[in-house]
Amino acid sequence: MVIDSEAKGGAFRLWPEEVTTDKEKFTKQPEIIAAIISVVGTIVGTLLISVLLGFLEGRVGLGPVVGVITFLLLLSIWVLLVFRWGLRLAGAAAAAMVVVGSVIFLLAVLAQANLGISLPSATTIAVVTITPTQPAGALPTRMLRPTLTPTVTRTPGPLERGEILGFCGDDVCIYGYGGGVTPVGAEMSVQDVIGSPSWSPDGLRFVFSACHKDDVRDPSECHPNLYIANRDGSNVTALVYNPMNPIIFPAWSPDGERVAYHDGGLLKIVRVDGTDARTLVQSSGEVMCPQGIAWSPDSQRIAWLGGNCRSQISDSLWVVNRDGSDVHLVFQSSDPLLAGGQIAWSPDGSSVAIMLQNRAVYLIDADCNSKPSGCDDSSRTVLDKFPEHWKHSFYPQWAGEEVAR
Secondary structure: OEEEEEEEOOEEEEEOOOOOOHHHHHHHHHHHHHHHHHHHHHHHHHHHHHHHHHHHHHHHOOHHHHHHHHHHHHHHHHHHHHHHHOHHHHHHHHHHHHHHHHHHHHHHHHHHHHHOOOOOOOOOOOOOOOOOOOOOOOOOOOOOOOOOOOOOOOOOOOOOOOEEEEEEOOEEEEEEOOOOEEEOOOOEEOOOOOOOOEEOOOOOEEEEEEEEHHHOOOHHHOOOEEEEEEOOOOOOEEEEOOOOOOEEEEEEOOOOOEEEEEEOOEEEEEEOOOOOOEEEEOOEOOEOOOOOEEEOOOOOEEEEEEEEOOOOEEEEEEEEEOOOOOOEEEEEOOOOOEEEEEEEEOOOOOEEEEEEOOOOEEEEEOOOOOOOOEOOHHHEEEEOOOOHHHOOOEEOOOOOOOOOO
16 A cells, blocks of 8 residues: 555545556655655754753753653654644654754753853763852852862971981991981991991081001901091091000081090090090099990080990990080999990980890980989989980981970
C-alpha cells in the first residue's frame, strides 16, 4: 500500500499499490524531503529548546526532567501536525523550531561566555541554594571564595643544620647533625690525639691538635701542637708549637679573640694570631690538669675538667676568670669519675653541663658557694642527655637558643 501525503477532508487516503510514472515520482519528492526535514528538524529543534530549558531550570535540579518533558511535548505536537495538515506543514513547523531553538541556544551560549554561567550536564546533581533577603538599607553581601590553605614547606632549624667537628681516622671530619660526614683533608696526623677540634665563632675556620706528617714516622711519636685551618682543610697554620709537651683540648673563645688549651698540665690562652700566650692556672702536683675546656658565652670565664695528667682521670670541675683570678672548685666526683671532654656552658652563662662516666648528666651552677669538696646537691640539676650543641665543636654553638654575650 502507498500512503498519499495529500490529505483531503482532514484524513489520509489509502490508494492501492500501483506503478507510478516519473511525473508522479517528481511530484512526490517534496513530500519526502518534507518528511526528512520534519524528523530531523523536530529532533534538533526539540533538543536545542530542551537544553535551554534544562539550563534555565538547572538551578533547582529539574533541568534534565524539563528537557525530556519538552522533547515529548514537541514531538507530540509534530505528530498532530502530520495527521492534521500533512508532512509539508509539519516540516515547516520543524524548521521553525530549529531556527528558534538555534537562536535561543546561541543567546544562552553568549550569556554563558559573558556572565560566566555554566550549562548543567545530565550527571550534575544540583543543590538548592537559598539566598537570604537583605534588610532595607543594608549593604549587599559579597560572596567570598573559600581560602585555600597554603602548602607549608618545613625549614630545618639551626640545630638540624648544625655541624660537628671530630676526628675520623687520620683526618678531621665535619659531621652533619642530621647525618653525613665530610673529611676536610687537612693533611695532618691526628691519630691518638686527645680532645676535639673547635670551631671559630663564624664557622669559617677551626683550631685542632695535630702533628705534621713530615715530623713523625709513627703516630706514637706524635706530640701534638695547635693548628688553625679553613673549614675546607686549606691554609693550615701553626698556632702554638712545643715539641716537648702535648698541646691538646683547644677551645676557641665566642668573641673570636683567643684560644684556650692544655699545655703540659697547664691551662693557657693565646690570641688567634699566635701572640700573647700566657698561663692562667698552674698545675699543682699534677692536679687540675685540664681534660676538657669550655668558654662562657661572654668569653669572660673558662671552665675545665681537672684531674691527674698521668692517669688521664678527670674528677673535678673548675672555673676561672679570663684574667686568671678567682680559681675555684665547683664539683668533685669520686665514683663514678667524669667523662673527659664532656663539658659545656649553658647559653645564659649561669651553669656548666658535665657528664659522668656512667653517662649521668648534671647541670651545675657556676656561681654556687664552693665548699672544700665543691658545691652541694642543691646546685646540681639532672639532665636527660648532654646538650651537644652547647659545645665549641658544634656550629653554630648554642644553636637556636638566646645567648648571653
